[in-house]
Amino acid sequence: MEKKNILYITVRSDIGGGPIHVNELIQHLPLKNTNIFIACPFSGSIYIENWKLNTRIKKSIEVPFRKFSIKTLFILINFIKINNIDIIHSHGKGAGIYSRLLKFIFKKVKVVHTFHGIGNVQAKGAFNKVKNIYLETILKRFTTVFIAVSSGEKDIAVNFFKINENKIRVIYNGVKDTFAEPKVSSSKHVITFSRFSYEKNMMASYEIVKKTKSDILFNWVGDGEDFNKVRIKIDQDNRRNLVLSGFQKNTHQYLTPGSVYLSTSRYEGLPLALLEALANGIPIVATNVIGNNEVVIDNFNGFLVPEGDTQTAVKKIERLYNDSVLYKKMSENARAYFLNLFTVNQMINATIKLYDEIFV
Structure with a gap:
């Protein structure tokens, strides 16, 4: 040819x-x-x-x-x-x-x-x-x-x-299958990989951080035009359960067993970060918008929540951490769904x- x-x-x-x-x-x-x-x-x-x-x-x-x-x-x-x-x-x-x-x-x-x-x-x-x-x-x-x-x-x-x-x-x-690669150790860990911009709506993520039980740690990996605005707000509130890790080349290492992935995007194409979460068997809580709702099947490999409904997102995160049987099933479903499509x-x-x- x-x-x-x-x-x-x-x-x-x-x-x-x-x-x-x-x-x-x-x-x-x-x-x-x-x-x-x-x-x-x-x-x-x-x-x-x-x-x-x-x-x-x-x-x-x-x-x-x-x-x-x-x-x-x-x-x-x-x-x-x-x-x-x-x-x-x-x-x-x-x-x-x-x-x-x-x-x-x-x-x-x-x-x-x-x-x-x-x-x-x-x-x-x-x-x-x-x-x-x-x-x-x-x-x-x-x-x-x-x-x-x-x-x-x-x-x-x-x-x-x-x-x-x-x-x-x-x-x-x-996306590359990084399931077997080394991870950073953590427990009760909610991870978000994000460009800090309008479409990612990180201030909604911050509202979720504030409303979630303090023993659950949030880690945001990424940067962007809104990064400093968000960091100033975190410093003003003396927020202890949120870590800003900045830009990282090897993001998959943060997708640890037992973690949950969170997305509050206003719109997406087909988000690669969510695919990486699926590849690592991580259940997802995400806004019900285009792109997200083809990666997350509600009540199967995670939960879809209405855009801006931060209280429902908090309930879904806490439910995953309070129900180990549910978490295990959604983790298995996430991995299988990745292998089938992505x-x-x-x-x-x-x-x-x-x-x-x-x-x-």
């Missing part, structure tokens, strides 16, 4: 589900029939440090961090010509602007666009909603196929962007199948 030249575009190479997803594709896509290229920011840290040295990547090119540049578009045009790119696979809204403009220029190039968290089309006011809908209404014409990382995202794409559902494939995110191999195989379908 002829090798495919695939260019991944992402305007982030730091934290977040998009870069993690791209990294899994880079690490696991079979090279026997694929040449991998990447366009991403060269500044920052985390993934770009690996990608610059990764021999699986044939060539890389720089794009600005989370902003559009006409100059970069012309550089990408030249890059595609020189490297005979067959498929452009963009991740997230910013990268999707580049990919679809490139499709307008290169008619024969196939463009795959993956949504990552398009729930914000509903969540951030009328102006943003209209702007996003108008933009995607134009760009969708220059897209070969879309990938939604959850059925909820597909529904938004169909209902808000009026995208033909035949042009959308649902391919669930997949492994890296399942995600990679589905993506390869899609590439083969469009590369004709």
Whole structure:
């Protein structure tokens, strides 16, 4: 079979589900029939440090961090010509602007666009909603196929962007199975991995911390634009049952046996942190929003609670710690559900199948 030249575009190479997803594709896509290229920011840290040295990547090119540049578009045009790119696979809204403009220029190039968290089309006011809908209404014409990382995202794409559902494939995110890897010892431990931002709604998590029995320890791993605001509030309240661990590269070590995972997100795509919790047999208490409600099956591998209902979340956390039989059953269900739907191999195989379908 002829090798495919695939260019991944992402305007982030730091934290977040998009870069993690791209990294899994880079690490696991079979090279026997694929040449991998990447366009991403060269500044920052985390993934770009690996990608610059990764021999699986044939060539890389720089794009600005989370902003559009006409100059970069012309550089990408030249890059595609020189490297005979067959498929452009963009991740997230910013990268999707580049990919679809490139499709307008290169008619024969196939463009795959993956949504990552398009729930914000509903969540951030009328102006943003209209702007996003108008933009995607134009760009969708220059897209070969879309990938939604959850059925909820597909529904938004169909209902808000009026995208033909035949042009959308649902391919669930997949994460590495870290079940057998070493963990940090802890008991009665509620863990949250989060970017401290509007969509993650960490102040709701803080209300849960304040209302939960003091013998249950909370640990928040991550940082972001709201981190200092939250830290100041914690210091003012002299909160003792909450630890801020900051950004950590190896988050799975905190998913200890006996812990519970908490998410208070306002919206999601398909949250990787929740998948990591499932992989480690950790029951989840999460808001009943798109993305979360395809990972958490209420009363099976965790509990879904209405967004903003912090008191119900507290009751569910305490119930898990007060009922060891329930905890054990939900832990077993979490692990089984992960293996059934959310492994890296399942995600990679589905993506390869899609590439083969469009590369004709």
